[in-house]
Amino acid sequence: MPVIKTACLVLILSASILWYHATGIAFVAYGREAFIGEFPWQVSIRGYSPSVHKCGGVIISDIWVLTSASCIKSMNILYPRIATATIDITRPGIIYKANMIFYHPDYDTYDHSNDIALVKTQFKMIFNQYVSPISLSNEPLAFNETCEIAGWGIEHFDGTSYSKMLRITGVTIIDREECRSIFAQENVQLGEDQFCARSDMGGACRGDEGGGFVRRYPSDVLLGLISTNFCTLDNFPTAFVDVYLHREWISNTTGIQFPDHVH
Known part of the structure; x- marks a missing residue:
């Protein structure tokens, strides 16, 4: 996954993997490895x-x-x-x-x-x-904002082991109704307090859930938490809980x- 300065958290997927999406939690492709102290929360x-x-x-x-x-x-x-x-x-x-x-x-x-x-x-x-x-956001989400996610989740939805190292990637918030429509095609309901973000490079997977969706600049702020839905492949969004609403x-x-x- 490419490094994106305004960012959210998750994991890595091998470049040779074919694109799928399947029930699971979240997934990350091409994420870079974090360094100690980079995500202290x-x-x-x-x-x-x-x-x-x-x-x-x-x-x-x-x-x-x-x-x-x-x-x-x-x-x-x-x-x-x-x-x-x-x-x-x-x-x-x-x-x-x-x-x-x-x-x-x-x-x-x-x-x-x-x-x-x-x-x-x-x-x-x-x-x-x-x-x-980390501080919690004190304002509603902004459409199209890019944040970072990180995690040790599995590298593929049918994988058997977690990533040994913490991985990071950037994902961008998409329209809520568009997201609901995408999930509805897989017969998955989203809660009213959930939002979605995605990247061409991936998202989150099993083992990443509970990690944060974090705006890094001008200061570190928690906007969401990785929720349980689908491993993110083929540009399929990752679902998050909107922390501001809670x-x-x-x-x-x-x-x-x-x-x-x-x-």
């Missing part, structure tokens, strides 16, 4: 015994990680682990145990609406140049006070 959400990567998440405070509900639900464990300062998922940084999980009360597994969850760590995460939180729930659940909304 990115975490690997992991199982335990053994501690292996399952999906992504985003640090929003020293005890709170934001991710997708579908990410946590798919793990079927009580308390996942949170790995910070990680580029190589076989060599995670500091690992924290989660001790509380909050799912959005209106999460719908059919249309994936409200696909958002909060994970609280047992102890405060240590912040430094490699680990830090600021009140996030604030009420965590106690974090965000800057006033822009009207």
Whole structure:
């Protein structure tokens, strides 16, 4: 995937792969490898015994990680682990145990609406140049904006292993109605709080869900979370949860006070 300065997160696909699209989560083609500290809010959400990567998440405070509900639900464990300062998922940084999980009360597994969850760590995460939180957007999404996504997801929808290294690519927001029409052709419903972005080079796949859709300039701001729908191939969009629409729930659940909304 090419490097795009105004950007969002995800994974890599081999150049020789034919273009398909199939049910799954998200997928990334030709993504470049991230370097340590480039995405300090990115975490690997992991199982335990053994501690292996399952999906992504985003640090929003020293005890709170934001991710997708579908990410946590798919793990079927009580308390996942949170790995910070990680580029190589076989060599995670500091690992924290989660001790509380909050799912959005209106999460719908059919249309994936409200696909958002909060994970609280047992102890405060240590912040430094490699680990830090990201701010949430205080304004509605802008059509045609390009952001970055990152993740360790599988390289192809029928792949069997995650990317060893964190990968990054840029994707651009498309019209919501156009996106709904595209997904409807595959008999997939999208929630009213979801939006789509895509690139000619790909998107996200299984293992990327829960990762952030991030505007990098002039400052790093979280706009969305990778949701569960389709591995992105053949220019098929990636679906995201619109974080701006969930600021009140996030604030009420965590106690974090965000800057006033822009009207």
